[in-house]
Amino acid sequence: MTSYFSGPSNGPSPSSSPLSPPTTQRSSALSNRLTSVLSASYVDSDIRDALETLSVRGIHNTAETRRQLRLDVQKEVVDCNAEIVRDFGQVAEQLQRIGSVITTLNQTCDEMRKHIGLAKQDSTPVLEEATALMTQKKDTETKQELLDAFSKHFLVPEEELMALNSAEEPVDDRFFDILARVKQVHHDCELLLGGENQRLGLEIMELSTRHLNTAYQKLYKWIQKEFQSLNLEDPRISSSIRRALRVLAERPTLFHSCLDFFAEARDYVLSDAFHYALTDAVSGSNGAGASGDHSVKPIEFSAHDPLRYIGDMLAWVHSTTVSEREALEALFVADGEELARGIQAGLNSEPWSRIDEEKEVAFDGRKALSDLVNRDLTGVSRSLRQRVELVIQGHDDPVTCFKVVNLLSFYRTTFSKLVGPQSHLVDLMQILEKFTLGHFENLMKEQVTVLSNDQIALTPPPDLSPPEFLLDALEGLVSLMKNHDASVRPDEQSDSAGGNSFTPVLRAAFDPFLTLARSSSEELEDDTAQTIYRLNILLAASATISLFSFATATHNSPLSTAISTLRTNLLDIQHEFLLDASGLQTLLDALEPFAKYGKDTEQDKDNNEDKPDQQKHHLADLATLPAFQPEALVTSSQQLDDFLPSALMDAADNLKRLQSASLIQSVTEDAVEAFCRDFEFVEGMIIAADEARGMTQVTLGTGGSVVSGRSGRSTRKTNAGDADDENEEEDDKWSLRTLFPRTTGEIRVLLS
Numbered sequence: 001m002t003s004y005f006s007g008p009s010n011g012p013s014p015s016s017s018p019l020s021p022p023t024t025q026r027s028s029a030l031s032n033r034l035t036s037v038l039s040a041s042y043v044d045s046d047i048r049d050a051l052e053t054l055s056v057r058g059i060h061n062t063a064e065t066r067r068q069l070r071l072d073v074q075k076e077v078v079d080c081n082a083e084i085v086r087d088f089g090q091v092a093e094q095l096q097r098i099g100s101v102i103t104t105l106n107q108t109c110d111e112m113r114k115h116i117g118l119a120k121q122d123s124t125p126v127l128e129e130a131t132a133l134m135t136q137k138k139d140t141e142t143k144q145e146l147l148d149a150f151s152k153h154f155l156v157p158e159e160e161l162m163a164l165n166s167a168e169e170p171v172d173d174r175f176f177d178i179l180a181r182v183k184q185v186h187h188d189c190e191l192l193l194g195g196e197n198q199r200l201g202l203e204i205m206e207l208s209t210r211h212l213n214t215a216y217q218k219l220y221k222w223i224q225k226e227f228q229s230l231n232l233e234d235p236r237i238s239s240s241i242r243r244a245l246r247v248l249a250e251r252p253t254l255f256h257s258c259l260d261f262f263a264e265a266r267d268y269v270l271s272d273a274f275h276y277a278l279t280d281a282v283s284g285s286n287g288a289g290a291s292g293d294h295s296v297k298p299i300e301f302s303a304h305d306p307l308r309y310i311g312d313m314l315a316w317v318h319s320t321t322v323s324e325r326e327a328l329e330a331l332f333v334a335d336g337e338e339l340a341r342g343i344q345a346g347l348n349s350e351p352w353s354r355i356d357e358e359k360e361v362a363f364d365g366r367k368a369l370s371d372l373v374n375r376d377l378t379g380v381s382r383s384l385r386q387r388v389e390l391v392i393q394g395h396d397d398p399v400t401c402f403k404v405v406n407l408l409s410f411y412r413t414t415f416s417k418l419v420g421p422q423s424h425l426v427d428l429m430q431i432l433e434k435f436t437l438g439h440f441e442n443l444m445k446e447q448v449t450v451l452s453n454d455q456i457a458l459t460p461p462p463d464l465s466p467p468e469f470l471l472d473a474l475e476g477l478v479s480l481m482k483n484h485d486a487s488v489r490p491d492e493q494s495d496s497a498g499g500n501s502f503t504p505v506l507r508a509a510f511d512p513f514l515t516l517a518r519s520s521s522e523e524l525e526d527d528t529a530q531t532i533y534r535l536n537i538l539l540a541a542s543a544t545i546s547l548f549s550f551a552t553a554t555h556n557s558p559l560s561t562a563i564s565t566l567r568t569n570l571l572d573i574q575h576e577f578l579l580d581a582s583g584l585q586t587l588l589d590a591l592e593p594f595a596k597y598g599k600d601t602e603q604d605k606d607n608n609e610d611k612p613d614q615q616k617h618h619l620a621d622l623a624t625l626p627a628f629q630p631e632a633l634v635t636s637s638q639q640l641d642d643f644l645p646s647a648l649m650d651a652a653d654n655l656k657r658l659q660s661a662s663l664i665q666s667v668t669e670d671a672v673e674a675f676c677r678d679f680e681f682v683e684g685m686i687i688a689a690d691e692a693r694g695m696t697q698v699t700l701g702t703g704g705s706v707v708s709g710r711s712g713r714s715t716r717k718t719n720a721g722d723a724d725d726e727n728e729e730e731d732d733k734w735s736l737r738t739l740f741p742r743t744t745g746e747i748r749v750l751l752s
Contacts, residue, residue: 154185154192154204156211165214171222176243179215182208219244220254227262263375270320271379277316278387306391307403313384314411317377321418321425324373370419381428388432392439398447401440402480402505406487408433409501441508447473448512458520464533464657466540467520473513474544480505481548500550510555514541528573532658535566539660567667570655574671577654578647579678583639587682590627594618594685619692622685623736633739640742644750648672672751680744686736 059065156164156178163169164178186208192201223244230241249255278299299316302308392401412429419425451457457469466474484502517537524530542559545551579585622628627636643650651671655664 153188156182156185161211164211165218167218167221171219171240171244175215175219176247179212179219179247182211182215186212216248216251216254219248220251220258223248223258224261227258227265259372263372263378266324266376267379270324270376271383273320274316274380274383278313303391306395307400307407309391310388310404311407313387314407317380317384317425318411318414318418320380321373321377321415324376325369325418328369328372367420370423373419374424377425381424385428385432389435392436396443398440398443398509399476399479399483401436401443402509403483405433405436405440406483408436410487437504441504444508444512448516451513451516458516458523460520460524460529460533464529464536465659466537467517470513470517470537470540473509474540477506477509477544478547480509481551484550485548500553502550503554506551506555510541510545514538527569528577528654529657531566531569531573532655535563535570535663536657536659538563538566539663567663570658571667571670571674574651574654574667575674578651578671578675581650582643582647582675583636584675584678584682586627586632587636588678590625591622591682591685594622619685619689622689623693628686628689628736630734630739633736637740637742644747647751676744676748676751679742679747682740683742683744686740690735690737 059069160178160181163174164182169175186205189201189205189208192198192204223241226241226244245255245258248258280298299309299312302312388404392404395401408429412426412433415423415425415429451469457467461467481502484505514537518534521530521533521537524533538559542556542563545555545559576585579588626632648668651668652664655667658664
């Protein structure tokens with residue numbers, strides 16, 4: 001390898017010695033060869049395959065082998081190619097045989113195509129005709145299925161239509177099933193109307209409508225016939241009738257007409273039953289007219305007793321109403337929802353039957369039941385009203401009339417709960433209640449009119465007690481209030497106007513008699529007697545009214561006000577009696593011009609020195625009055641002393657005809673208190689007058705003597721009439737306090 005890449009070490013270098021051109025070319029070729037060999041990658045798959053091939057052949061790497069290797073390889077290639085050519089020759093022979101076979105097949109196929117084309121030309125019309133027939137068959141089968149389904153659903157057999165429309169055929173389950181099918185057919189015709197051909201739908205709808213109308217008419221007549229023989233006493237109404245009514249509800253006009261017929265029939269039956277109950281209890285014990293209890297007497301037997309007579313009639317009506325409602329309740333309440341749905345469907349199908357198109361109509365089973373019961377009792381109500389009014393008009397006992405009013409009020413509340421507050425029975429009870437109350441008020445007015453013309457009855461009794469007619473009226477009022485209290489519930493005591501249901505009774509049975517009694521007091525000329533008489537009347541009236549709260553609520557306040565006013569008047573009368581009996585009134589009349597000084601004296605009695613001289617001068621003039629002259633003042637003092645021991649007894653005796661001991665005591669106590677205040681005023685004025693005249697304070701000495709003094713001097717005057725020096729008596733002024741010695745404290749003690 002060294003020889004290929006470097007020259008001899010001691011040879012000339014390429015740059016030092018020139019080379020000849022051939023030598024240079026060989027050297028370049030060799031270099032390129034070497035470069036090519038060295039640059040070759042032995043990782044290449046071709047080289048690896050070549051090496052593997054050499055290894056398989058077992059060729060040894062010799063110079064001879066390397067020289068013959070190319071030739072040997074080429075020879076082998078040639079041999080292989082020759083063998084391939086031989087093989088391809090055999091293949092070519094086979095392909096020639098196959099080609100001849102294919103040619104034969106192509107000829108056969110062409111012949112077959114010709115035969116098929118001819119056959120196709122002959123069979124095409126047949127196939128087309130067969131296809132058309134198959135399609136036509138399929139369409140026919142589909143139409144047949146549709147026709148069968150249509151006939152089964154939209155067409156009703158003649159025998160079924162006969163059972164639906166014929167009057168001879170019964171109304172049974174089969175009738176209702178057929179009717180339901182015809183209704184379904186009529187409803188499904190709407191689908192046919194939505195198609196292209198509407199004629200069929202219209203014809204079927206018209207036909208089904210005709211059958212439905214005939215069926216409903218048949219059902220309507222059948223229900224009417226059944227109603228004529230219907231027995232409501234049976235605990236259960238026929239299920240067929242209930243079902244028929246539910247179905248008939250889909251025709252609101254026929255349904256209501258049927259109810260009208262039923263109401264008329266029941267009205268006739270119940271009216272007869274009521275008449276029998278009034279006159280023949282055996283036959284009229286029930287609405288069906290069956291035989292009853294022979295021990296029960298007709299209601300007319302108690303016609304002499306209005307309360308019992310009216311009560312028996314109302315009890316019969318109530319019992320009949322309850323029975324009627326219970327019998328019909330299963331019809332309208334149990335099946336109420338189905339009836340409501342049927343009526344709503346009927347209103348949708350018959351919009352012209354609506355009264356108000358904008359208002360939604362909803363069927364209320366309980367309201368319909370109450371309305372039907374009221375209509376069933378129309379004739380009974382009319383007969384009841386006539387009989388009650390006749391009985392009330394022929395009766396003149398106010399208490400009985402008022403009991404009838406309470407009885408009617410009780411049944412009004414009962415019927416309101418049973419058949420509703422807007423029912424005819426409730427209206428009837430209100431009318432009869434108002435009529436009876438009006439008759440009661442007329443009776444009261446007649447009594448007042450008779451009493452107002454009876455001078456003997458209006459004459460006040462000598463003892464000034466309430467008049468007899470007022471006591472009788474109050475006794476009757478107590479009976480009325482007891483009856484009202486026992487018949488009215490607490491929640492019905494007050495009404496919206498602030499009164500109560502008993503207020504009209506008080507205005508009719510109490511106010512006129514009280515007014516008449518008070519007006520009778522005008523015959524008394526004495527004010528004291530007149531006041532006592534009126535107080536006795538009002539006290540008796542108030543004691544009666546206070547027994548019941550519903551009467552007190554409206555009349556207690558006016559009575560209390562009137563009693564308070566009369567008590568004030570009686571207090572003034574008693575006060576005047578005390579003043580007149582004691583003689584103090586004379587002194588008060590004389591002191592009236594000095595009243596303002598008396599007030600000032602009471603306010604400033606501890607500061608008399610500071611009073612103006614003019615005021616003292618006026619008070620000093622008090623002693624110049626005739627009532628305060630010695631003789632007159634001594635007389636007044638003596639009258640007072642005579643009055644005081646029996647003053648309270650005389651005062652009580654003055655009011656002895658007043659029928660209230662507590663009121664006599666309270667009025668007397670207030671009058672005594674007013675009398676004491678008046679005496680205190682007189683006493684103060686006398687003391688102030690003595691002080692204004694320069695008299696000293698008066699005191700009581702021993703032995704009942706009066707000690708008085710003026711300008712620092714004192715004088716003693718004994719009860720035995722001891723005389724002093726005449727000159728000294730002329731010089732000394734007499735003292736008012738000496739002549740009128742009683743004090744306010746003594747008066748209060750003696751009158752306590």
